Amino acid sequence: MPGQKLELPGVKYIIAVASGKGGVGKSTVAANLALALHMHGQRVGLMDADIYGPSVPMMFGLGLVDQTKTPFPIEKFGLSLMSMGFLVDPNQAIIWRGPKVAQAVGSFLGQINWGELDFLIIDLPPGTGDAQLTLSQAAPLTGALIVTQPAEVSLIDARKGVRMFEEVRVPILGIIENMSYLVATDGSKHTPFGSGGGKKLASEIGVPFLGEIPIDQMVSTCGDSGEPIVRKYPEHAVSKAYTELAATMLREVPKLTAAGLPAVDLG
C-alpha cells in the first residue's frame, strides 16, 4: 500500500473522523456531519473504514447487498456510502489480520467510483493501527476531526490519535466533544462524563475546539432506526449542533492547503 498513492481527482476534500478511543460516537458524528454537509448543498460521500465493526449500514437502514448486482457506492439520503457491512453478513465476524484490513480500506478508496464529491467523510475505527496508517499513507487526506468524550479516559486515547496524525502530518481540523451533557426533563443540565475535556485537549494541542454535542436518547434511537437525527429531526438541538459544525467545516476546510511532498529527481 505505501507508495501506491491513491488519486481521487473528483473529490475536493477528504476528511477523516477519528478518535483513539472506541465508543465515543465517531460513527454517529461522521454520519450526522455528512448529512449536515449535504443539507448545506454539498455533494458528500461517507466511507466506513471500520472493517471489523461497520456501523454505516444500520445508521442508514441498509444491510448486506448482492455484490454482483449492486453498484458501489450505495446512494441513500443523498449521500454516497460504502461499508464492509454491505459485503459481509452482520452476524458474521470479520477475523482478519492487519494487512487484509489495509487492503480493504485501500480498495474502498481506490476501487470504488466515488465520482464528483465536495466532501468524502471517512469514519475511522478506534485506535492507531492499520486502517489509520493506510489512509495516512495512501489517501490524500485534507484533515482529521478528532472526536472525544469529556472524560479523561477518553482524552488519553484521543491524544494518541492526535499524535499519530501529527506524526504523519495530516492537519487536525479540530476537536469535537461528543456526549458533553444531557438536559433533564426539568431543564437541568448534567455532565455525567465531566466537563471541559474537549476544550482542554484542543488548547493543549493548539487546535480549534469545534463544539459540544449533547447526549440525547433520540440520537441513538434515530441511528438504530436507520435515519440519523440530523435528517429525521433537523430542528432538534443535537441536529443544530451538527449543522453548526458543518458550517464551520465549510468555512475552515478550504483554508487548508494540502502539504504534498515534491517528486524526487533521480536523474
Next chain:
Amino acid sequence: MTAGTTQPLKPLSLKKDGDGLRIEWNDGTTTFAPFRALRKSCPCASCTEDVGKPIDPFRVLSAQEAAAGAPVPVGMKPVGFYAYQITWNDGHDTGIYPLELLRSLGENVSPR
C-alpha cells in the same frame, strides 16, 4: 487549523547528486545524504531487526543483490505527507523514510 504554529520541516527539492541525495529544506538548509548511509539506515522492520546481529556468513545473495553493487535508489516516492519510500537497486523497497530521518542522515552542505 493545524497543530502548532511553527512551519513543519519540509523538503523543497530532492535530487540525486553523485552517490547521494541532495535535499533543499524549507528552513533554508541543504543536506547531502550518501546513498550508502541511507541504505544502511533503512527503517523497515526486517532491516531494523538485523541491526546488531552478527552477519550470517551463509546467507546467499539473490542474483539482483549480487549484481547491484553500491546502493543506488531506482525509485523514491512520497508516502502521504510525511515520508518517502525508496526502492533500491538490490530490489529492497520496504523502507519508509520519514522526513526527520532523511534530515538527520544528511550532512549540512548549505551554501554560505
